[in-house]
Amino acid sequence: MKQTILQFLKRYDFSFLGSMLSIFIVGVLNLYSSTHADTATGLDKLYQSQIMWFLLANIVAVTVSFINPKTFERFAYPGYVVTLFLIFLVLIMGKVGMGAQRWLVLGPIRMQPSEFMKMGLVLCLARYFSRVSPERPLGFKDLIVPGLITMIPAIMVVIQPDLGTGMLLVFIFIFIIFYKRLTWRTIATLGVIGLVSGVLMYNFGLRDYQRKRIHTFIDPYEDAKGSGYNAIQSEIAIGSGRLFGKGFKNSSQASLNYLPENHTDFVFAIFNEEHGFFGSLFLIILYLVLFMRLIWLATSVQRFFDSLMVIGVAAIFFCHAFINMSMVSGLLPIVGIPLPLMSYGGSSMLTFGVGIGIATSISNSRNLFN
């Protein structure tokens, strides 16, 4: 018996859980540092609930890791449909919070179905692409059905309005079809469609405040009072960190409340202010280790579905991390996307937990169950 457990532990892939833990430790220290002064708003206790969420995410991750990947495949479509239905419910009866309806309240439980959709979409696309003409590069016609699978939830999420998550879904889609291989013609066609729909979207699909963000991005100094203010303050925070940072708990930008959402979208700015360029380099390496490990796993599994799934999980992590870092440092307009395992937030923490669980499960399936 003892032997079997040892055997099991030897074969169990702890690399993803370890990677998650290492980033989380950096994250929770940073969260503590950036909020410790906010005693008046009660935010100073936030790191405690973040730890609770992380423990929960670990339980979820470990639980998911024991599910056979074939089960994911079986539940891919039903899971997608249920999540889509939940998003639809949010649209018609969702709880309005901070000007946007994202929450679905069922008794004591508050759900954010758009969060589930990230994983739901990955499962659904993986299932779809693992069966449809898997061996040749995708032509444009091959993208119609998966395109719909992506766009329906994406548009519903944007209507909520949650532009960030909507964009994220589209990025996940692009990431996966890129992996699935595209013909050059398809890439060109997609480029044109992207440009045209982008212009249309900008003119007709966006709300005023969303449009304003894009203006702000192009010239933050023009509208320095509104969202431009955040962009400028964020850049000041990052820049003032210089090479080595101001040190733990020494962010003046955070303590003077220059930065809004210290604890969610702008954690990376605080991290940069306190730990400087080399701190960020360290953090980015932690993320790269996780991504490279995921991509390596994608190339070493036996089933194509598993491979697509792992790529999807990598897509979720990468898109979050890249978009968040880019917007905070002024490379992209400001949209509300959390930094994986660093930003405060229960729902997103659970999503990343599920992702880590899926990756571990697939990794284990290579040697644990055979």
Added chain:
Amino acid sequence: MFGEEELVKIHKDRATLISYIITACFGLILARLWYLQVYKGETLHNYSIQNRLRKEVVWAPRGQVFSRDDQLIVDNVPRFDAILTPQFLQEKDDTIERLTKILELEPDAIAKILKKNSNQATYRPIVIKKNISFAEVSKIETQNFDLPGVSVDTFISREYRDKEVGAHLLGYISEISQTQLPKLRDRDNIDYRLGDFIGQFGIEEQLDKYLRGTNGHEFVEVDARGRRKRYINNDNLFKGIEDEKPVSGMNVKLTIDRDMQLAGFNALEGKIGGIVALDIDSGEVLTMVSRPSFDPSQFSRGITSDYWRSLINNKENPLRDRNIQEHFSPGSTFKAITGIAAFEEGIIDENTEVFCNGSYRLGRKVYHCWKKEGHGSTTLVKAIRESCNVYFQKAANRMDIDDIAKYAKAFGFGTRTGISLPREASGLIPTKEWKKKRFGVEWQAGETLSCAIGQSYVLTSTIQLAQAYGAIANGGKIYRPYVVKDIYAPNGDLAKTFTPELLGQIKFKNNKTLKFIREGLYQVVNNPRGTNFYRRGQGIQMAGKTGTAQVRSSSADKVYQKCENMDFDSRHHALFVAFAPYDNPKIAAAAIVEHGCHGGSAAGPVVEAVISTYMKKYQPQMYLDNLEKDKLVRENWVQSLRANPAPKKPSEEPEDE
């Protein structure tokens, strides 16, 4: 076809490509960070250290509240606090000494305050003295440069012009509490923060969303010590920075009349109780005062614990509203409803005579009339006028409690009036079904007799009584009472206006019912034998009913004990409800005086004061005409006294249960 494993292999080059792309993306971010942190690092670092542009909340001025005659009753007044930020203190002892001198404090007062707050972050300002004078403000401002770390915090205090008058109606504002925060965020979809002030009671609570306005923000430049710089010198980084002006809250005009409020308040001096007056043709609340009261201004900037304790520990409970948040036994004021029920059900008519010998026996229980020797032969009008228990009990004995309840409910008793104020009490009108449900016991016939004279389970609030007597006066129209007339946008435009809401129209089977009930109510006040004759006032032609509600049920030997001789807490509650003027009614009012013993002498003057004020102010012609009529009443009385000297002013107040 390829096998699964081959498929994975086919995509290996893509995976490699993706890993390059990911690396490149993070390379891009690192390049950006390098640009910000190394290339522009020095500049941005200086910005963060020296050029502290702080975004500060500018509180929206809360809307003002006016009375119906456009008198300002709730206003915002600027006040100043002296604050100190420990982080920026230099030459601590010297600064503290100077500040102590300016503020004329005890030598060690500041040290004590600092010690008390020593565990909080040093950049958080500490309030040294609240509400400092203009002279002190200017001294601190002029010495600003010698007093690093000391500054003046301006805030807007909510001031209630008449202090305690109508405090329960107006309510107060105070800081949102930790427990309210999540609830209210959900309810209002406003991102409240700790430190936000919200309406907590009365109008302030009910109309919070109109009154509160929208906060703005401004950018203030502070130097490295946190002192505000007077002039913002925008460098290129912050060009075009603009403040966002707050949007003032909306102004509210109440249906309340300020002079009548004062009259009611003064009339309740030294008493525990409340008065409500309604316009009977609309349901507008003209007066709503409860005493003892509290000063809502005290809440608007952190109530002192001494004041709070004095409110909480006061046995008379000044925070409790006696008009809508409380219900009482209506006592004899309920007899009008019993009378209407009996008349409508055909049990009595105006000529029905009942003999009152002072008590009425049902089964083994004896029900006493308040008048020990009895009223003798009694008609409806006389029964109301002299508040004969036996008359109404005999009538009630031929009815069912459900019959009485039917009429009582039609007059609005037993349900909330729906006045838009928080925490209204519903009152209670018992039915057989209710008792079965509540106690699991059948209704007893004797209980009907108690309920018929407004005792036992029957509970009403003053606002319900005023509403019902208003309906008696206006022919059975039940209006929903309301306190807000108009809401005005900050620029003076009318944003919302409230109109009368007719809740029901009582249809009377017998067209004589109201005539004789009103006649009886008129005689209560204007006939020398009436229970309120001696508080009839001048020129107001009231018609009304006194009532006394037993606080504890008295044992037989104590029935005739003088109320004043009892313990204060056991004394009866006194009520008086009236409408006026009798021949052209405009206003209905109900007053309760807790432990006041006699409806006539305790509650009567309160109603009289409010109605007199109303008549003089709003119906001056009618008032003058009525003065003439009163002379007539007086002459008749004097004549009748000459003819038959019997009824003189009683040496004792009628007990009038």
